[in-house]
Amino acid sequence: MMSADPENEILLRGGRVLDPASGLDAPADVSIEGARISRVGPNLTSADARIIDASGCWVAPGFVDLHTHLREPGQEYKEDIRTGGRSAVAGGFTSIACMANTQPVNDDPATTDFILDRARQGSPARVYPVAAATRGLEGKVMTEMSALMAAGAVAFSDDGRTIMDSGVMRLVLEYSRLVEAPVMTHAEDRRLVAGGVVNEGEVSTRLGLPGNPAIAEVTLVERDLMLAEFTGAHLHVAHVSTRGAVERIRAARDRGVHVTAEVAPHHLALTDERLLDYDTNAKVAPPLRSEDDRIACRAGLADGTLDAIATDHAPHAQHEKELDFVEAPPGMIGFETALAVVLDMVREGEISPLELIRRLTINPARILRLEAGCLAEGSLADVVVIDPSRKWHYDPAKGYSKSQNSPWAGSDLEGRVLHTLVGGVPVFDAERGVLI
Amino acid sequence: MIGRDLLGIEDLDREDIVRILDTAEHMVEIGEREVKKVPTLRGRTVVNLFFEASTRTRASFEIAGKRLSADVINFTPSASSLKKSESILDTARTLDAMDPDAVVVRHSVAGVPRRIADVLGAPVINAGDGAHEHPTQALLDALTVRQQKGRVEGLTVTIIGDILHSRVARSNIYAFRKLGAEVRLAAPPPMIPAGVECLGVKAYTSLREALDGADVVMALRIQNERLGGAYVPSIREYSATFGLDRAKLDFAKDDVIVMHPGPVNRGVELSHDLADHRPSVILDQVRNGVALRMAVLYLFAGRATTPGSREVAGGAG
Ligand SMILES: [Zn+2]
Numbered sequence: 001m002m003s004a005d006p007e008n009e010i011l012l013r014g015g016r017v018l019d020p021a022s023g024l025d026a027p028a029d030v031s032i033e034g035a036r037i038s039r040v041g042p043n044l045t046s047a048d049a050r051i052i053d054a055s056g057c058w059v060a061p062g063f064v065d066l067h068t069h070l071r072e073p074g075q076e077y078k079e080d081i082r083t084g085g086r087s088a089v090a091g092g093f094t095s096i097a098c099m100a101n102t103q104p105v106n107d108d109p110a111t112t113d114f115i116l117d118r119a120r121q122g123s124p125a126r127v128y129p130v131a132a133a134t135r136g137l138e139g140k141v142m143t144e145m146s147a148l149m150a151a152g153a154v155a156f157s158d159d160g161r162t163i164m165d166s167g168v169m170r171l172v173l174e175y176s177r178l179v180e181a182p183v184m185t186h187a188e189d190r191r192l193v194a195g196g197v198v199n200e201g202e203v204s205t206r207l208g209l210p211g212n213p214a215i216a217e218v219t220l221v222e223r224d225l226m227l228a229e230f231t232g233a234h235l236h237v238a239h240v241s242t243r244g245a246v247e248r249i250r251a252a253r254d255r256g257v258h259v260t261a262e263v264a265p266h267h268l269a270l271t272d273e274r275l276l277d278y279d280t281n282a283k284v285a286p287p288l289r290s291e292d293d294r295i296a297c298r299a300g301l302a303d304g305t306l307d308a309i310a311t312d313h314a315p316h317a318q319h320e321k322e323l324d325f326v327e328a329p330p331g332m333i334g335f336e337t338a339l340a341v342v343l344d345m346v347r348e349g350e351i352s353p354l355e356l357i358r359r360l361t362i363n364p365a366r367i368l369r370l371e372a373g374c375l376a377e378g379s380l381a382d383v384v385v386i387d388p389s390r391k392w393h394y395d396p397a398k399g400y401s402k403s404q405n406s407p408w409a410g411s412d413l414e415g416r417v418l419h420t421l422v423g424g425v426p427v428f429d430a431e432r433g434v435l436i
Numbered sequence: 437m438i439g440r441d442l443l444g445i446e447d448l449d450r451e452d453i454v455r456i457l458d459t460a461e462h463m464v465e466i467g468e469r470e471v472k473k474v475p476t477l478r479g480r481t482v483v484n485l486f487f488e489a490s491t492r493t494r495a496s497f498e499i500a501g502k503r504l505s506a507d508v509i510n511f512t513p514s515a516s517s518l519k520k521s522e523s524i525l526d527t528a529r530t531l532d533a534m535d536p537d538a539v540v541v542r543h544s545v546a547g548v549p550r551r552i553a554d555v556l557g558a559p560v561i562n563a564g565d566g567a568h569e570h571p572t573q574a575l576l577d578a579l580t581v582r583q584q585k586g587r588v589e590g591l592t593v594t595i596i597g598d599i600l601h602s603r604v605a606r607s608n609i610y611a612f613r614k615l616g617a618e619v620r621l622a623a624p625p626p627m628i629p630a631g632v633e634c635l636g637v638k639a640y641t642s643l644r645e646a647l648d649g650a651d652v653v654m655a656l657r658i659q660n661e662r663l664g665g666a667y668v669p670s671i672r673e674y675s676a677t678f679g680l681d682r683a684k685l686d687f688a689k690d691d692v693i694v695m696h697p698g699p700v701n702r703g704v705e706l707s708h709d710l711a712d713h714r715p716s717v718i719l720d721q722v723r724n725g726v727a728l729r730m731a732v733l734y735l736f737a738g739r740a741t742t743p744g745s746r747e748v749a750g751g752a753g
Contacts, residue, residue: 202631206446208546208568208603211630278547322523324545326566 001085001119001126004436006034006381006424011046015054015385019061020358021374030059032381035423040375052419052426054385060357061373062094062382062420063339064364066262067159067184067238067310069331070096070127072118073111074103079315079402081115084335085123087313087400089428091335092417094382095365095372096125096313099159100132107132107143109151116152124427124436126382128154128368133172133183137161142172145179154368157184159238160285160330164190166223173224173233182236182260182367185224187245188286192216197326199287203272209325212287218244225252228259236367237261239312241286243296250305260367262310263297265334265341266407270294274407280321282407284312285330301359302351308364311338315403333401336394340413343388347414353388385419390430392416400434441553441560442736444569445610453614457579459731460724466503467727477506480537482737484510485527485552486563487543492698493563493572496722497540500729506537506737528552538737541565546603559736567601573697574607576728578615580721581652584693589616594646594688596678597656597705598627598667599639604697605656609635622646624678626667643678647687654695655680655705671704681707685715693717 010032017028017040029044030037070084079087081098088096098115100106106115112129119127131153135141138161145156156176162185163169169185176183193216198204200211221237225248228235240246240263249261266284271291274282282288300306314331321328342360345351365373372382391414396404420428428434438452445453466474482501484494494510501508513527524543528551531539536558541549546566553560564570581588593612599605599621612619613636621628621639628639640646647653658674668674685692694706694716702708710716 200630202634205629205631205634206606208566208606210567213630278550319523319526322525324524324543325547326545 001123001422002121002436004425007050009033009046009049010052010421010424011044011049012052012054012059012383012385013044015057015059017059017375018354018357019375020354021362022376023354024375025354030375030383032383032421032424035381037375037377037379037381039377052385056387057418058353058386058388060384060386061361061375062384062422063092063360064368064370064372065093065096065311065313065335066236066308066364066367068096068098068313069101069315070098071315072102073114077402078317081118081127082122083400083402084313085119085125085127086434087333087335088125089420089422090400090417090434091338092384092386092420093335094125094384094420094422095128095370097128097130097154097368099130099157101137101159101161105132105137107135107137109144109147112148112151112153124422124434126372126422128152128370130155130157130184132156133158134163134168139163139165139168142175145175145181149179149181153181154370155182155184155236157186157238159184159186162186162188162190162220166227169224170227170231173227173231173235176233177231182234184236184238185220186238187217187220187224189216189220192219197283197287198275199272199289201272201290203275207275207278214242214244214289214293217242217286218248221245222248225249225257225259229257232258234258234260239264239267239286239310240297240300240306241267241289242293246296246300246305250300253305260307261305262308262364263301263306264310264312265338266332267294267297268301269341269344270407278325279407280323280325280328281332281405281409283325283328283330284314284332298345298350302345302355307359308367309338309342309359310364311335315401316405317403321405331405333396333403333406335401336399337406337408337413339386339417340415341408343415346388381421381424383421384417386415387418388415390414390416390418438735442571442732443550443553443560443562445571445574445607445614446569448614450614453575453578453611456575456728456731456735457582459735460575460579460728463727463730463734464724466730467723472503473505474503475505476734477501477504477738480506480737482506482508482733483531483536483539484508485513485531485539485541486510487513487548488564490542490564493542496725497563497729499726500733503726504730504733506733524548524552525555528555532556532558538733559739561732561736564603566603567606568603569607570603571607572725572729572732573604574611575732576721576724577608577654577695578611579724579728580695580717581693583720584717585651588612591617591651592620592649593617593652593654594620594622594650595654595656596622596643596646596680598658599623599632599656600627600629601659602656606635608654609637613637620646620650622678624668624674643684644687647684650688650692652693652695653680653685653688657697657699658701658704675704679704679707680710682710685710695721698722
C-alpha cells in the first residue's frame with residue numbers, strides 16, 4: 001500500500017458499528033489516531049478531530065479480498081496494481097490478495113518483491129501476493145515456499161491452472177505445513193470440464209455451447225478434501241459454485257479437516273440463465289451455475305460453511321471479451337459491485353449484517369493470518385462507512401478498474417461504500433472518488 | 437410478426453414459420469421457370485460472412501441471392517487475416533460501415549450471429565452457429581416434409597445421431613414442435629445433451645423404440661472427430677447400432693421418409709441404397725434449400741432499411 005501520512009485524529013460519528021471479531025453491533029463512534037483505532041464507544045468527543053458523519057450508515061472494518069487478479073506484471077493493459085488497488089478501495093476492500101497468474105508467474109521471490117514494491121508505489125489498498133504452488137503454474141514442481149513466504153507471500157495457489165496430478169497436490173499440501181500457509185485450490189477437473197464454457201444443463205443445451213458439469217468441481221473438491229485430511233494441511237477452496245461442493249466441505253469440516261472456503265458474489269447472485277444472450281461479460285470459471293446451486297451457496301455462506309466472500313476480480317480488455325464465447329477469456333471485475341450484490345442476502349433476511357460483514361472482514365483475514373478485519377482499540381484503522389440502502393447506477397466506464405467486464409454494467413444497485421480509510425488515511429469517498 | 441433478424445427457430449412463432457414456408461412455395465415455382473431470375477432484390481447487397489467453411493450452405497445462399505437479383509458478396513474471415521484473435525464485433529462494425537442489406541453469418545461457435553446482430557444495422561441471417569441453430573436448414577426440412585406429407589401437424593419425427601453437437605437437431609426440434617409434430621431423439625447416451633427434455637422432446641437410446649411408428653426419420657451427419665473413442669467407440673459400432681438401413685426402417689411407418697442434412701457419410705449414418713433411393717428425400721431437401729433461402733432473403737433483406745428501423749422492427753429475441 002502507498003504510504004501517506006495519516007491525519008492526526010479522525011472521528012467517525014453516529015454510525016452503527018459492526019465489528020464481528022468482538023461481536024459488537026451497536027450505535028457507536030470510532031476514533032482514529034494516526035494509523036490505528038484509538039477508541040470505540042458512544043458519544044466520543046474530540047476538540048480537533050476531523051469529523052466524518054456516519055449517521056444512518058454502518059461502520060465496519062475494511063474488507064479483505066482473498067482472491068483477485070491484478071494482472072501486473074505482464075498484462076497491464078487489463079489492470080495494474082495501482083488501478084486494481086484503487087478499484088478495491090472504491091468497493092471498500094482495504095486488503096487484497098492477488099493471484100500468481102501474472103507474466104512472469106509469481107513463482108519466485110523476485111516477482112513477489114516486485115509486486116509488493118509496485119503496491120507500495122501506487123496501491124491505496126494493502127496488497128498480499130498469493131504465490132504459485134508449482135513452478136510456472138505447470139503442476140509439476142513445487143515452488144520455494146519458505147523463500148516466497150519470507151518475501152511476503154501469504155498463500156499458495158495455481159488458481160485457474162488446477163493441479164491435476166494428485167501426487168503433486170499431495171506434496172504441495174504436505175510441504176505447505178512447513179510454512180503454515182493455506183493452499184488455495186481452484187477445484188475443477190480439467191478432463192471433466194473438457195472445454196466446457198457454461199454450466200452443463202438445460203442452458204448449455206439451449207445455447208449449444210460446450211457444457212462444464214458441476215461434477216467437475218465436486219470431484220476435485222472431494223479429492224482435495226481427502227488430501228487435506230490425509231496431510232493435515234490447511235486447504236482453502238476458492239470460489240465454490242456447486243451444491244455438491246458446499247455439502248462436501250460441510251461434511252469434511254464436521255469431521256475435523258482443516259478446510260476454509262470462499263464464494264464469489266456472482267455465484268451468490270446469478271445463474272446460468274444470465275448467459276442466454278451470450279454475454280461474454282458473464283463468462284467466468286467456474287461458470288454461473290443452476291438456481292439450485294446458487295441457493296446452496298447462499299445457504300452455505302449463511303451457515304458458515306463458506307467462510308468468506310471473495311470477488312475473484314478478473315479484469316479483461318474489451319477486445320478480448322468481444323471474441324466468440326469459446327475464445328473469450330473467463331472472468332469479471334468485481335470490487336466495486338461486490339458489496340451491493342451481497343447485501344441482497346441481508347435484504348432477503350438470509351444473513352444478519354454482522355455475519356455478512358464477518359465474511360468480508362475477519363474471516364478472510366484469519367484465513368490468510370493478516371492483521372486486518374477488526375475495529376478493536378489499537379488495531380489498524382482500515383475502516384469503511386457503508387450506506388446499505390443507497391441506490392446507485394453502475395457504469396464500469398466510470399469505475400477505477402482499467403477493464404469493464406462486469407455482468408452488472410448498466411444495472412441499478414443498492415448499497416454503497418461512502419468512505420474507505422486505510423491505516424487512518426481516507427483513500428476513498430463517494431463524493432470525491434479515490435483520494436490518493 | 438417476424439423480427440428483424442433470423443437468428444434461430446426458437447425466436448419464431450408458428451405463424452412466422454408458416455409464412456416463410458408459404459413464401460418458399462412461390463420461390464419453388466420461380467425455380468421451375470425457364471428464366472429463374474426475378475428483380476425483387478435488385479440494388480440490394482447480401483453479404484455472406486462465413487467464419488467457418490461451408491461450400492454447400494454458402495452456395496445455396498449465393499444462388500438464392502442471385503436469383504433475386506441481389507449483389508452477393510462472399511466475405512470469408514477465416515481465409516483472410518481475421519483469425520481467432522480478432523474481435524468478432526470489430527468485423528461486424530467494419531461490415532456495418534459498408535451498409536449491406538443483409539448479412540448471412542456462419543460460425544463454429546454458438547452465439548456469434550446473435551452478438552453480431554447486436555451491433556449491425558442490417559438484418560442478420562444465421563447460417564449455422566456452433567451447436568446452437570441452423571434455422572434455414574430446419575425450415576427447408578419442414579418445407580420438404582410439408583410437401584411430402586401434406587402437413588406437419590400430428591406427425592412423428594425421429595432425429596438420430598449426434599444431438600449434442602448438432603445445430604440442425606436443435607433447429608429442427610423447435611421447428612417441428614412449433615408446427616405440431618412429436619419429436620423423438622435417438623442417440624448413444626454421450627451424444628444426448630443434458631436436460632434435452634426441456635425442448636419438449638423425448639430421448640431414446642433404443643433406436644427401435646424411437647422409430648416405432650415414425651413418419652419422418654432424420655439422420656444427422658456424424659463428424660469424424662466424434663468417432664473413434666471420443667463419443668462412440670468406432671464407426672463400425674455406430675453404424676451397427678444407429679446407422680439406418682432398410683431392416684431398421686421396418687419399425688417406422690410404411691410411408692416413412694428419410695432425411696439427412698448432407699453431406700452423407702455413406703454406410704455410416706445411412707446405408708448406401710437408402711442414401712440414393714426412396715424413401716430418402718435428400719435431393720428434395722437440397723432443391724428446397726435454394727427456394728427456402730430465397731424466401732428468407734426476400735422476407736429479411738427486402739425490407740426498406742431506413743435509419744432507426746432497427747428499433748421499430750425490434751429484435752427477434
Ligand atoms: Zn480461480
